Amino acid sequence: MSTATARPRVNLPRLTLVQRLGLLLGLIAFLVPLLIEIPSLEPAGRRMLAIFLLAILFWVSEAIPLYATAVLVILLEVLMLSDQALVGVAGTLPPAASYFAALANPVIILFLGGFLIADGARKFGLDRSLAAVMLRPFAGNARLSLLGLMMITALLSMFVSNTATTATMFAVVIPILAALPKGRARTGVALAIPVAANVGGIGTPVGSPPNAIALGALEASGQGISFIGWMLLAVPLMVVVLLFAWWFLTRRYIAAETPLALELSADFDRSPAAVIFYLIAGATILLWLTEPFHGIASSTVGFLPVVALLATQVMGADDIKRLQWPVLWLVAGGIALGAGIGASGLDLWLIGLVAWEALPLTLLLLLLVGVSVGLSTVISHSAAANLLVPLTLSLAIGLPIDPTAVGVMVALACALGMALPISTPPNAIAYATGEVPTSEMIVSGVVIGGFGALLLALVMPSLWTALGLL
Amino acid sequence: MKLALLILEDERPVREALKRDLAAFARHLRIEEAEDVPTALEVIEEIDAAGDRLALVLADHRLPGTSGVDFLIDLAVDDRAFATRKVLVTGQADQDDTIRAINEAGLDRYVAKPWTADALRELVRDQLTEFVLAAGVDPLPHLAVLDAERALSIVGERGDL
Amino acid sequence: MNEVFDRAGHAGSGAGDRLAPLCVLVVAPEPLAASIAEEVARGLTDIAEVVCADDVAAAGALAIAHPERVVPLVFMTASPVSLESSDSIDARIATLDAQPVLRRASVLLLTDRALHDDLSRSVDRDRLHAVIRIPCSPGVLAWHARAQAARWLSAHRPTDPRTLALVATDARPVAQPESDLLRLLELDTQEVATQLLAGIERVLGPRPRLVLPAGTRLIHEGVDVDAVLVVLRGRVALDHASAAGDLRLHHDSTGSVVGLLSLAQQQRAFFTARATTEVEVVHLSFEQLDRALSVDASLGAAMAAVSIRALAKRLRRADQLQVEKTQLNHALERERRQLSETLHQLEQARLELVEQARYATLGEMAAGIAHELNNPVAAMLRATTYVGEDLERVLASHPQGRLASEIFATERDRAPRTTREERAARRRLEAALGDLALAQRLFDAGIEDPDRARALAADPPSLDLVEAVAGIGSAVRNLEVASRRMCELVTSLRAYSRPKGEPVAGVDLHAGLEDTLRLMAHRLRDVEIQRSYGDLPAIRCHPGELEQLWTNLLVNAHDALGDGAEGHGRIELMTDAPDAGHVRVQIRDNGRGIDPDILPRVFEPRFTTKQGAVRYGLGLGLAIARRIVDAHGGAIELSSHPGCTRVTVTLPVAGPPEDEDIET
Incomplete structure (x- = not known):
């Protein structure tokens, strides 16, 4: 190569109208509570309200990247609501370190372990090989094959990010899709993967960020849930929604006689490093599932693979660098936001705002789930959870229902918003393959998401109570 | 933002044949033609001004006034062509020039005339994917013209934002 | 070789009259001079006057004072005149030589010293004729004076009566030698041999004469010699057998004594002596010779004289052989150089022939390919x-046939546009439609009118049809362009390789140039070609040869542009007719030019400016070009400086001379 080479140019993105509007409104919304006297709201509460409004507008409009809003929230809290605030207020404020600590919250650590295991699975090709092995029993029938595909996708998605699961499954499936006749069958298969990935994500605390956000918020209010505890709450819903989705998609798109040949070759890496990884990942998952027996917190367990994989050099600095830090920061921002709302007394003010008790509980839950699904359809699931989890947890204080149930419900509802290509990265991938028209995505998203939402709002609370999980 | 492909070839029939073989990409790819280097530079300027990215250049070896190799060498230091993949499409293999193209212009591929349509499409898809990976461009909007498996692997690294 | 004394030019010069006074100079300090003069005068009574001088300066003065005198001898003592004078004898003789009269004289040095190291220049210049030790016995100086005077006079004044008088006394130019040996040496060979034989016969009694026919070997090479043969009559040759055959060393005639040298060295004969005519010899065995010599001591001198004569003769012959050998070597060396030069030229000629053969083969192949391609191309x-x-016709029956036919015809007959124009037109369509991909698709189908584009966009089946027929249209157009181009190439190839024969009359030079340019189009693509053609008469020529000529010249010009040409290369072609009988073609390139050092050699075969690499048209390119021009009776010139190299070819309109036949 010659000595002089072209430099990459950092092109600042051109802001869309929505983004510009969001930026402007966000700043206005930020200033209003600070400038205008709000009755019955302490100065600290007003400051927190300003931050919260700013976060809402920025996250909804994506005026700046989601993770940027998250760190901005932390910074504003430190500058306005901590012992290092620029302008002090009456009363005691939490130390600045408590906001920064959101970046090392146990939930973040739990996620770190989950990410590292997921990355390792991809590094050693475990995800593809597992998919291949698990698809075998379903070969022969197109509809059954699709069920297998969805189950595997969901299973992977419980431990691996929804996006990575979708990307992996599409990499496997695209050649198979190409062999299918152009038309509905292709659409059906291409829709099944993101649906399964999105739904599968609710299965475990590490399955998707909203789970972590809810978990973090609940833990902050002293109502922590164990790893297996979360699974018991979420997996029944997951399985039912998944089966419904399969039923709906096959009826709508896959004719019974479709020649769908999902036969893949498994190629397990048997190198020493891979074997060590399998052992560590297996042990970690086992420890997560057996928390009630040994009592080690899931976040502590989540830190084990981090230490073990790095110490054995099965994974290294490059793998750490490749971790999805933006996601971790986003979750941290949500946790910090929740903490700030609690500390500033904003939650109490919010409860007092509306007479929630006047509404029937069922309607209230329907409303809650509906808003969550709606919001997460148009904005990022994580951002929606960031906004809604602290808010609803505040509301739950005054409701005749376990706040844990509310927090979990919001997190799960946020996973059901999948009617648009922009709703989730898995949807974006499916759309990018060119096999899924937006209209079909809306139809399936609304039907499956709607079914899930109804189930979640109407059935799950009673089920949980009946099972004695709460 | 679209990915752009530039065909630099002075003979119209060859240019048209290349374009026709790549017609399947045209929906997702901006395909531009130039018959000489000045026109090519104008095209690059237009691509840049429109906010698109020049992902791939298919350059003929012999051009009026200058050689395709010289153009590619100049392109190697052009910021507007950062990470742009460079392919020489030629019927006359001049060893000296080819060596120069590889060493000084960072030539990526060499297509001998006559080419076959499938091999050409395969190569273009492959090179576009290389560009997307090297330039850090979001592959999802361009997935239709990329090697999906490789492109999706970087999408998977993003996580659920 | 400074100051070599030239005696030849002085004979008779100076005092030229027959009776000019002879004067012998004695250069010595008094009183020694007087006694020497007296001694000398005694030997030269009636011949020369003896004059004394103190030193060389005085001697010079005397010579000037008496220009009429002829000075044959100068006696000069070695001891300096005065103690202060430290002149060497060389210096003093040089002083003497300042006078022409004295320069001619013989110098006799009288010395009392045992050793001299101050005579080198005089000896070197041949200015010392005798060195006499003094004091000497009485009469020695007189004898010396007389003998030297006689020798000088007979050499310088042969007609002088005093010379005659001197010589007449002894009936010899110089004094009769007193020793037997020197006396015998003055006799001729046969006489000495006769005397020797007579002496031997006196001792041994009469010896029988042997008569031997030609071819008889008298002495055998490699065999011990134990006798000598005195050849009384006939000729004997001495041959030496060598690797290169028999070598004739010597050819002797009557009077020689054969075998003497080998006998002298007591060894085997070095040569074979063979009679070349009938010979009459006397055979003397070693013992007989020994006895004869021991009995009569005087025979020794005769024997020695015979031997010395034989040796001298043989030595001269050997010297002569040496000279001949040297001359022969020179001649050989000259011939060898000529041979290698010839060989080099032959090699060049061979290479040129090989290259020509290659061209001929290429030409045949081109013709063959052209012939084979002609039919398929025509069919295409x-x-x-x-x-x-x-x-x-098919479209005529289609429901939308009119539209399709129109699109097809438009696309097939579309005139070429620059990509810049096409892009601008496409941008207009894009701007009108707003959908870039759709605009691209419509544009590729040849639709540029926005309204029509919009109409088609709303009617997908029609758009598909339009796209398809537009595709066929452009494919047909490209096919036609491509096959037409191939057609032209084939035509050019056939013209290029037209078999040679009689010159063709009425040839258009420009057509040939254009054919060549077309054939070379692939090589000249990156070069700008400028033509400025004048009005040329049709000429008579070998068109194929001329096309090869243009090819070679263009290749050369292109290669000169090849590396290091700043900006873009340009080749200019200019034609004109300088007079009614000639046409002129100039090919000029703006390349780096030809190094002035190598400019004179560019027309030499195999010369190349590319590190000796012989490539098509290179190395021999210009040589062949010149040969072709020469064969046409034309002229080719090349001038070059950086940025401009010009080749000018002038050809006669009348074509090659009648008897000339160019061989390719």
Whole structure:
């Protein structure tokens, strides 16, 4: 190569109208509570309200990247609501370190372990090989094959990010899709993967960020849930929604006689490093599932693979660098936001705002789930959870229902918003393959998401109570 | 933002044949033609001004006034062509020039005339994917013209934002 | 070789009259001079006057004072005149030589010293004729004076009566030698041999004469010699057998004594002595010779004289052989150089022939390929037309046939546009439609009118049809362009390789140039070609040869542009007719030019400016070009400086001279 080479140019993105509007409104919304006297709201509460409004507008409009809003929230809290605030207020404020600590919250650590295991699975090709092995029993029938595909996708998605699961499954499936006749069958298969990935994500605390956000918020209010505890709450819903989705998609798109040949070759890496990884990942998952027996917190367990994989050099600095830090920061921002709302007394003010008790509980839950699904359809699931989890947890204080149930419900509802290509990265991938028209995505998203939402709002609370999980 | 492909070839029939073989990409790819280097530079300027990215250049070896190799060498230091993949499409293999193209212009591929349509499409898809990976461009909007498996692997690294 | 004394030029010069006074100079300090003069005068009574001088300066003065005197001898003592004078004898003789009269004289040095190291220049210049030790016995100086005077006079004044008088006394130019040996040496060979034989016969009694026929070997090479043969009559040759055959060392005639040298060295004969005529010899065995010599001591001198004569003769012969050998070596060396030069030229000629053969082969191959390609290309060209015609008929029955036919015809007949124009037109369509991909698709189908584009965009089946026929249209157009181009190439190839024969009359030079340019189009693509053609008469020539000529010159010009040409290369072609009988073609390039050092050699075969690499048209390119021009009776010139190299070819309109036949 010659000595002089072209430099990459950092092109600042051109802001869309929505983004510009969001930026402007966000700043206005930020200033209003600070400038205008709000009755019955302490100065600290007003400051927190300003931050919260700013976060809402920025996250909804994506005026700046989601993770940027998250760190901005932390910074504003430190500058306005901590012992290092620029302008002090009456009363005691939490130390600045408590906001920064959101970046090392146990939930973040739990996620770190989950990410590292997921990355390792991809590094050693475990995800593809597992998919291949698990698809075998379903070969022969197109509809059954699709069920297998969805189950595997969901299973992977419980431990691996929804996006990575979708990307992996599409990499496997695209050649198979190409062999299918152009038309509905292709659409059906291409829709099944993101649906399964999105739904599968609710299965475990590490399955998707909203789970972590809810978990973090609940833990902050002293109502922590164990790893297996979360699974018991979420997996029944997951399985039912998944089966419904399969039923709906096959009826709508896959004719019974479709020649769908999902036969893949498994190629397990048997190198020493891979074997060590399998052992560590297996042990970690086992420890997560057996928390009630040994009592080690899931976040502590989540830190084990981090230490073990790095110490054995099965994974290294490059793998750490490749971790999805933006996601971790986003979750941290949500946790910090929740903490700030609690500390500033904003939650109490919010409860007092509306007479929630006047509404029937069922309607209230329907409303809650509906808003969550709606919001997460148009904005990022994580951002929606960031906004809604602290808010609803505040509301739950005054409701005749376990706040844990509310927090979990919001997190799960946020996973059901999948009617648009922009709703989730898995949807974006499916759309990018060119096999899924937006209209079909809306139809399936609304039907499956709607079914899930109804189930979640109407059935799950009673089920949980009946099972004695709460 | 679209990915752009530039065909630099002075003979119209060859240019048209290349374009026709790549017609399947045209929906997702901006395909531009130039018959000489000045026109090519104008095209690059237009691509840049429109906010698109020049992902791939298919350059003929012999051009009026200058050689395709010289153009590619100049392109190697052009910021507007950062990470742009460079392919020489030629019927006359001049060893000296080819060596120069590889060493000084960072030539990526060499297509001998006559080419076959499938091999050409395969190569273009492959090179576009290389560009997307090297330039850090979001592959999802361009997935239709990329090697999906490789492109999706970087999408998977993003996580659920 | 400074100051070599030239005696030849002085004979008779100076005092030229026959009776000019002879004067012998004695250069010595008094009183020694007087006694020497007296001694000398005694030997030269009636011949020369003796004059004394103190030193060389005085001697010079005397010579000037008496220009009429002829000075044959100068006696000079070695001891300096005065103690202060430290002149060496060389210096003093040089002083003497300042006078022409004295320069001619013989110098006799009288010395009392045992050793001299101050005579080198005089000896070197041949200015010392005798060295006499003094004091000496009485009469020695007189004898010396007389003998030297006689020798000088007979050499310088042969007609002088005093010379005659001197010589007449002894009936010899110089004094009769007193020793037997020197006396015998003055006799001729046969006489000495006769005397020797007579002496031997006196001792041994009469010896029988042996008469031997020609071819008889008298002495055998490699055999011990134990006798000598005195040849009384006939000729004997001495041959030496060598690797290169028998070598004739010597050819002796009557009077020689054969075998003497080998006998002298007591060894085997070095040569074979063979009679070349009938010979009469006397055979003397070693013992007989020994006895004869021991009995009569005087025979020794005769024997020695015979031996010395034989040796001298043989030595002269050897010297002569040496000279001959040297001359022969020179001649050989000259011939060897000529041979290698010739060989080099032959090699060049061979290479040129090989290259010509290559061209000829290439030409034949080109002709063959052209012939083979002609039919398929013609068929292709026709087929493209048929495809167009048949498609029109097919479309006629299509419901949207009119639209399709129109699109097809438009696309087939579309005039070439620059990509810049095409892009601008496409941008207009894009701006009108807003959908870039759709605009691209419509544009590729040849639709540029926005309204029509919008109409088609709303009617997908029509758009598909339009796209398809537009594709066929452009394919047919490209096919036609391509096959037409191939057609032209084939035609050019056939013209290029037209078999040679009689010169063709009425040839258009420009057509040939254009054919060549077309053939070379692939090589000249990156070069700008400028033509400025004048009005040329049709000429008579070998068109194929001329095309090769243009090819070579263009290749050369192109290669000169090849590396390091700043900006873009340009080749200019200029033609004109300088007079009614000639046409002129100039090919000029703006390349780096030819190094002035190598400019004179560019027309030499195998010369190349590319590190000796012989490539098509290189190395021999210009040489062949010149040969072709020469064969046409034309002229080719090349001038070059950086940025401009010009080759000028002038050809006669009348064509090659009648008897000339160019061989390619």
